[in-house]
Amino acid sequence: TQLLEQSPQFLSIQEGENLTVYCNSSSVFSSLQWYRQEPGEGPVLLVTVVTGGEVKKLKRLTFQFGDARKDSSLHITAAQPGDTGLYLCAGDTSGTYKYIFGTGTRLKVLA
Amino acid sequence: DARVTQTPRHKVTEMGQEVTMRCQPILGHNTVFWYRQTMMQGLELLAYFRNRAPLDDSGMPKDRFSAEMPDATLATLKIQPSEPRDSAVYFCASGDGRSYEQYFGPGTRLTVT
Numbered sequence: 001t002q003l004l005e006q007s008p009q010f011l012s013i014q015e016g017e018n019l020t021v022y023c024n025s026s027s028v029f030s031s032l033q034w035y036r037q038e039p040g041e042g043p044v045l046l047v048t049v050v051t052g053g054e055v056k057k058l059k060r061l062t063f064q065f066g067d068a069r070k071d072s073s074l075h076i077t078a079a080q081p082g083d084t085g086l087y088l089c090a091g092d093t094s095g096t097y098k099y100i101f102g103t104g105t106r107l108k109v110l111a
Numbered sequence: 112d113a114r115v116t117q118t119p120r121h122k123v124t125e126m127g128q129e130v131t132m133r134c135q136p137i138l139g140h141n142t143v144f145w146y147r148q149t150m151m152q153g154l155e156l157l158a159y160f161r162n163r164a165p166l167d168d169s170g171m172p173k174d175r176f177s178a179e180m181p182d183a184t185l186a187t188l189k190i191q192p193s194e195p196r197d198s199a200v201y202f203c204a205s206g207d208g209r210s211y212e213q214y215f216g217p218g219t220r221l222t223v224t
Contacts, residue, residue, distance in 0.1 A: 031211050042115075042202050042215025043154070050211075088154065097142065097211060098167060101154040 003027050004091055004102035012108045016078050021105045023072045023089035030095040032072050034063055037086040046074075079109045113137045115205050115216035123222045129191040132219045134203030135184055142206040143186045144213060145171075145178055149199045157201075160186065161208060193223045 007022045023032070031050045035043035047056050049065035049072065056063045060083075062075040076083055086106050090099040116135045124130055136143050145157040158168040163180040171178065175197075177189045190197055200220050204213040 033211065040217070042204070042218055044215070045212055048211040090154075092211075096166070097206065097208075097213075098156065098159055099213070100156065101146075103153055 003093075003100050004089055006087075006089060006102040006105050008105060009103065010106050010108075012110065013079055015080055015109055015111050017109075019076050019079060019107070021074045021076075021087055021107070023074075023091075023102050025070050025091060027091065027093050028069050029091035029093055030069075031092045032065055032069070033090045033099060034072070034074055035088040035090065037088060038084075043086075043088055076107075079107075081109045081111050083107060084109050113214075115203055115214050117201075117203050117216040117219050119219060120217065121220045121222075123224065124193055125224055126194055127192045128223075129189065130193045130197075130221060130223075132188045132201050132203075132221070134186040134188070134205075134216060136186065136203070136205030137214055138184070139207065140205035140214075141183070141208045142213075143180060144204040144206075145186070145188050146202040146204065146215075147199045148202060148218070154202070157188070190221075193221075195223045197221060198223050 004025050033048045034046045037043040047063045052067045052069045054065045060077045064073045089102040092099050118133045141162050143160040148154045157171040158178040159166045180186045200218045202218045204215045206213045
């Protein structure tokens with residue numbers, strides 16, 4: 001049973017465009033993380049959100065945790081080819097750092 | 112530059128053979144995670160250790176998989192006997208146990224023929 005659904009699954013956009021990736025669940029999470037993974041490498045943590053309604057910014061990336069702590073979004077402003085990769089959300093329902101990963105969004109930014 | 116290291120990076124083996132994958136967590140980290148990634152299932156948690164003790168291995172097929180931490184600098188994941196459906200990339204990650212951060216290794220790509 002997949003607890004975390006991400007959408008879209010695939011996204012191909014031109015450099016300079018904006019995009020939003022969604023992570024949804026019916027479960028409540030004590031914390032939620034976003035990762036980026038490039039081919040042949042392990043996922044790299046981008047951010048952790050723990051408070052409902054929380055918004056965090058990392059340069060051109062904006063992360064939001066839903067008020068009910070069941071969903072999250074990642075918004076990228078003015079995407080660049082270096083943003084290309086697999087974006088994964090991961091949620092912890094038990095507060096024990098045991099994270100369940102989402103289905104992933106493959107982003108390709110064309111120059 | 113502290114990193115999680117995994118060996119081997121690639122492994123091709125025949126069905127029925129034993130496979131051992133090794134992970135060296137970041138020095139000072141006391142939590143270790145083993146994950147498996149496939150196109151169909153995505154990234155799945157197999158096992159989770161804290162202070163070398165297994166806290167959760169519910170994601171691991173018990174009949175053929177085993178995970179251990181012989182010491183604080185080495186974690187192993189063993190498959191015996193291996194099957195074609197075990198083909199995947201296996202990741203190890205470590206954390207300091209005080210924050211939410213996990214640091215992933217580069218993975219071991221396993222192919223079982």
